[in-house]
Amino acid sequence: MSGHFLESALVYLGAAVVCVPVAKRLGLGSVLGYLLAGMLIGPFALGFIGEEGDDILHIAEFGVVIMLFLIGLELEPKAFWRMRKQILGLGGWQVLLTTLLFWLVGMALWQLSWSAALALALALSMSSTALVLQNMKEQGRMNTEAGKSAFAVLLFQDIAVIPILALLPLLAVAPAVTGAEESGLLAGLSAWWQAALILGSIVAVILSGRWLIVPLLRVVAQTRIRELFVASALLLVVAVAVLMQAVGLSAALGAFLAGVVLANSEYRHALESDLEPFKGLLLGLFFMAVGASINFQLLLDDWLKVLVLVLGVMGCKGMILAAIGKYFKFGTDQNFIFSFGLMQVGEFAFVLFAFMGQLGLLPVADLQLFTAVTALSMTLTPVFGLVNERYLLPRVGTQQNPQAADVPEGGKRVILAGFGHFGSTIGRLLRANGVEATILDYDADQVELLRKMGFKVFYGDATREDLLELAGAAEAEMLISAIPNVETNLILAEMVHKHHPHLKFFARTRNRFDAYELMEQGVQHIYRETLDTSVRMGAEILQSLGFRAYSAHRSAQDFMRFDESAMSHLALKKRNMKEYIQSVRETIRWQEELLLADKDRSLSDQDHSWDSEAIRKNVMG
Amino acid sequence: MRRVLVLFAHPKFEKSRANKALVQAIAGLEGITFHDLYERYPHFQIDVAYEQKLLQQHDIIVWHHPIYWYSCPPLLKQWIDLVLEIGWAYGKGGEQLKGKYLFNAVSSGGSREVYQPEGRNRFSLRQFLAPFEQTAWLCHLQYLPPFAVQGTHRLTELELEEVALQYAQTLRQLQHASDASLSELNALEYLNDWKA
Numbered sequence: 001m002s003g004h005f006l007e008s009a010l011v012y013l014g015a016a017v018v019c020v021p022v023a024k025r026l027g028l029g030s031v032l033g034y035l036l037a038g039m040l041i042g043p044f045a046l047g048f049i050g051e052e053g054d055d056i057l058h059i060a061e062f063g064v065v066i067m068l069f070l071i072g073l074e075l076e077p078k079a080f081w082r083m084r085k086q087i088l089g090l091g092g093w094q095v096l097l098t099t100l101l102f103w104l105v106g107m108a109l110w111q112l113s114w115s116a117a118l119a120l121a122l123a124l125s126m127s128s129t130a131l132v133l134q135n136m137k138e139q140g141r142m143n144t145e146a147g148k149s150a151f152a153v154l155l156f157q158d159i160a161v162i163p164i165l166a167l168l169p170l171l172a173v174a175p176a177v178t179g180a181e182e183s184g185l186l187a188g189l190s191a192w193w194q195a196a197l198i199l200g201s202i203v204a205v206i207l208s209g210r211w212l213i214v215p216l217l218r219v220v221a222q223t224r225i226r227e228l229f230v231a232s233a234l235l236l237v238v239a240v241a242v243l244m245q246a247v248g249l250s251a252a253l254g255a256f257l258a259g260v261v262l263a264n265s266e267y268r269h270a271l272e273s274d275l276e277p278f279k280g281l282l283l284g285l286f287f288m289a290v291g292a293s294i295n296f297q298l299l300l301d302d303w304l305k306v307l308v309l310v311l312g313v314m315g316c317k318g319m320i321l322a323a324i325g326k327y328f329k330f331g332t333d334q335n336f337i338f339s340f341g342l343m344q345v346g347e348f349a350f351v352l353f354a355f356m357g358q359l360g361l362l363p364v365a366d367l368q369l370f371t372a373v374t375a376l377s378m379t380l381t382p383v384f385g386l387v388n389e390r391y392l393l394p395r396v397g398t399q400q401n402p403q404a405a406d407v408p409e410g411g412k413r414v415i416l417a418g419f420g421h422f423g424s425t426i427g428r429l430l431r432a433n434g435v436e437a438t439i440l441d442y443d444a445d446q447v448e449l450l451r452k453m454g455f456k457v458f459y460g461d462a463t464r465e466d467l468l469e470l471a472g473a474a475e476a477e478m479l480i481s482a483i484p485n486v487e488t489n490l491i492l493a494e495m496v497h498k499h500h501p502h503l504k505f506f507a508r509t510r511n512r513f514d515a516y517e518l519m520e521q522g523v524q525h526i527y528r529e530t531l532d533t534s535v536r537m538g539a540e541i542l543q544s545l546g547f548r549a550y551s552a553h554r555s556a557q558d559f560m561r562f563d564e565s566a567m568s569h570l571a572l573k574k575r576n577m578k579e580y581i582q583s584v585r586e587t588i589r590w591q592e593e594l595l596l597a598d599k600d601r602s603l604s605d606q607d608h609s610w611d612s613e614a615i616r617k618n619v620m621g
Numbered sequence: 622m623r624r625v626l627v628l629f630a631h632p633k634f635e636k637s638r639a640n641k642a643l644v645q646a647i648a649g650l651e652g653i654t655f656h657d658l659y660e661r662y663p664h665f666q667i668d669v670a671y672e673q674k675l676l677q678q679h680d681i682i683v684w685h686h687p688i689y690w691y692s693c694p695p696l697l698k699q700w701i702d703l704v705l706e707i708g709w710a711y712g713k714g715g716e717q718l719k720g721k722y723l724f725n726a727v728s729s730g731g732s733r734e735v736y737q738p739e740g741r742n743r744f745s746l747r748q749f750l751a752p753f754e755q756t757a758w759l760c761h762l763q764y765l766p767p768f769a770v771q772g773t774h775r776l777t778e779l780e781l782e783e784v785a786l787q788y789a790q791t792l793r794q795l796q797h798a799s800d801a802s803l804s805e806l807n808a809l810e811y812l813n814d815w816k817a
Contacts, residue, residue: 548635550696553663610633610689615730616774 011048015041016284031134032382034284038291039379049292060289061251063282064130064347065241066275068158068252071133072259073268080260083152090149090324091156094342097320098125102313112362115171119361120370122164123353124313128346128378129154129252130283135341135385140485144443145330146337153342161250161348165355166198172359194248201247205240205254209261217267230274237275250351286347287378294375298368309373310380318343331445332396333459340388344377394460394467413477415440417462417492419450422508422529423482427455437480438471463491465499478504484529486514493521512567519571535560623796625653626679627726630686630697632659639728639773639781640687646785652796654679658696665699672704673717681722681795682762684753688729691742691749701756710760722795722803723757724765724812725750726788732772733811746771747810765795765803768812784813791815 015037023033041048075083099121106117132150133142141147213236220232237255244254262268299306318339325335353367353374416427416437423439430437439457441447450457460467462481473479479496481489489507496505506525509515515526539556543549627647631640634657647653656675662668676682686693708715729736729746736746747754750767757764768791770776770784791812795803809815 548633548660549663550632550659551635610631610694611636612633612639612687612730612773613636619730619774 008049011041012285012288015048016288020284030138030284031131031287032379034287035291035379035382038288039294040291041288042292042294042296044294044296060282060286061347061351062238062241063279063284063286065251065255066237066279067130067133067283069237069240069255069259070272070275070279072256072261073263073272075260076263077260083148083155086149086152087156087159090328091153091160093324093327094153094321095122095125095157095160097324098317101316101320105316116362119168119171119352119356120366122167123349123356123370124345125317126157126161126346126348126352127154127317127342128344128381129158130286130347131344131378131381132341134283135382141337144334144337145445146334146341149325149328149330149334149338150341155256157346157348158250158253158256161253161351164352165248165250168352168355168359168361172361198247198249201243201249201254202257205243205257206261209258209265213258213262214265214267217265217271221267221270229270233271233274234278236271250348252348290347290375290378293371294379295368295372298372299376302369306369306372306376309369310376313345313373314343314377314380314384317345331443331448333393334443334445336388336392336396340384341381343384344381345374346378349374394464414438414480415462415468415471415473415476415478416480416482417441418482418508419446419455419457420482422484423480426480426482431455438476440467440471463488463495465495468495468500473500473503476503478506480506482508484508484510486510486517489514489518489523490521493518493523497522515567516571519568531560531563535563622652623680623722624678625681625683625792625796626675627653627655627683627685627792628658628697628700629655630658630684630694630700632694632696634659637687637728639770639776640685642781642785643685643726643728643770643788646789647792650789650792653792658700659694662696665696667700667703669703669706672700673706673709676704676718676721679721681724681792682718683724683726683792685726686728688727688731688746688749692752693725705756705760716761719761721762722765723753723762724767725753726768726812728770728773730772730774732775733769736771745810763804765806766809766812787813 016034019037019040020030020033023036024030040046043049099118102121102124103114103117106112106120107114110117110120112120132154136142136147136150142151217229217232220229236258240254240258241251244251262271321339321342322335325338330338350371353362353371356362357364357367414430414435414437416423416430417440419427419439419441423441427437427439436456439450439455440460440462441450441457442459442461447457447459460471462468462483468479479492479500481492483489486509489509493505493507496503504525505523506527507518507523508527508529509518510528511530512528515528518526535556538559539552542552542555629640629644631637634640634644644655647655654675684693684697686697692698705711705718706715709717727746727750731740731742733746735741736744736749738744742749746767746769754764768788770781770788773781776784794815806812806815
């Protein structure tokens, strides 16, 4: 493959760069873009890649490993402990019920032995961590009930893989036909030794986190060679993965464990930011490999069977998920997102199918069929998600008829999009002054709650043109976006510009770089959420240091005005600030420019007429 | 003993050596409440109810401020606008301040000579303070002559210390003097000239 390396890279990167932006433009999400790219370059369509697709899949699986490491990093042990009820409740029921159903169906309809049916059912109960989390993140749903619950289920599944992998050999009627390569360290050891080794490796990962890895990272960090830190971050994940695979555990789970162990360390953020690009690229590669691995020949020959299987499996999984969601009292919209999100069969199934093949648990033809079903179900997930998003959610979001209940009488003057912590503050301030804004929010539970509190809140995604219309955009004076996501705000800005040029658009942004992007779109009222609070905090810190309150206040106000004007000035000077400022180094250089500008501007120049020392100097000559 | 409320308004206190000396001299004295308006209300968001309660708890009100452009700094004007409410301080039923005393304690760059008909400022300090005096009158307060530290830029440290002591002394005399002697004070041009 080494000779073909550049060509392969050309094919994969080219396909990704072409397909993903197209998919994003069409509102399909990056995952579907990668999957389509994979199908396109796969053996069925353009044929750029053939059999090596499987090898690529193996490499790309490492992306999943890095992703779980990163998830672990974001989850401190305490948070993990707090989630235990959700993980056990939601995840436990999902795996249990789904496995039970497919087990019975497998024995009854597929005529499998009970052991083979159980193995198959366990594999099918898995969902795709890579796909679902990527999607949820992209849609900004990680903190909604659906997002958190999906995460809990996925986590349970990731953990469940360990006992499942341990269980499969026991289910095998025939002795395992594993080669020496696969069984690794464990070959020829007694069951007791195997168990001890497995337990030992897990303990080793946990202990080495604190006593070995952190000191090692400290040494590396002290060298101040950035790429060396990146290398050690990668090394860390690779080492954990190799160790876990050597003892026959899921590499992804080991990485997750290592991540949780390191979540409290001071290198958490450095590790996160260094591994993020690798994760993204490898996951992309992973999805492309999944796309490319779909055996279209098989699909064509057996299309009816495949179709029935895919829809049947996804339908059953979806219904069980929905039932669990109902039992746990999710709002209807959250339950839909949750169920539609997790209804596919995930990447762990690939691993389990491969293992089953080695164990001779299922005939190869069946395994091929189910591998295709898995890949197809992953491909269809974003499509179903889109259907859910476009056609189902708008209907189930509120129990009341949106046309009748949600259109404000007479048209309100202000439309407020987003009613989280930020938006609700704006809404309350407006309300305290007798301005009842028409509020849009896409969390139905919150909408219900706020309705009960007497707010005029209604359900929907503000970037939907028809919804904005319904909310009275034609009569309103202004649209306020309390949504931090810059992409959403860019869409809103464009919609306002195109369809409602009379609307004053007030946008919240996260930071100055997002603000630059909005400025380039001609948005005039931009509020950086990181500006006012930090300046106010700075002023009060000055006060605590003994500065006079009023002087600190004036200085802070002055600082803020200066910062705003410097920003618009520089935004005009440099087009495409966002791209320019992408790299960390550029960000630092940018900070430096700002700091230098602060220095040039003498703060003591102000308040001449109140400064009796200055007057005294003037008078006394 | 009368309780004294010093309402201090200086936007740049940290740069004012005259007022530093004055404030230092009265700090911690018994029966004197020092209320630093610019420190308390940097955003000009005056707590009217609190201010009115303070006024009720005191017998002598001092507007202590530098003279800027022949008047007080803006926050004190804001205080006057907001705190002296109709129906509370003046107007029908507005007699909450009746019987209390009020005067301005001011610092000015110009000397006493400058504040005279023949001087550069053409009017006396007392004339410039007419709006404050009238405000006091409308609010049923008994207005006293101003205590003034003038020509501050040319004062030596020693002279400053002296006048600061005199400020503290004056406040103490006001706390203890009889009502009759206080009503005689209005004949004076400056409170500085009071010999008890």
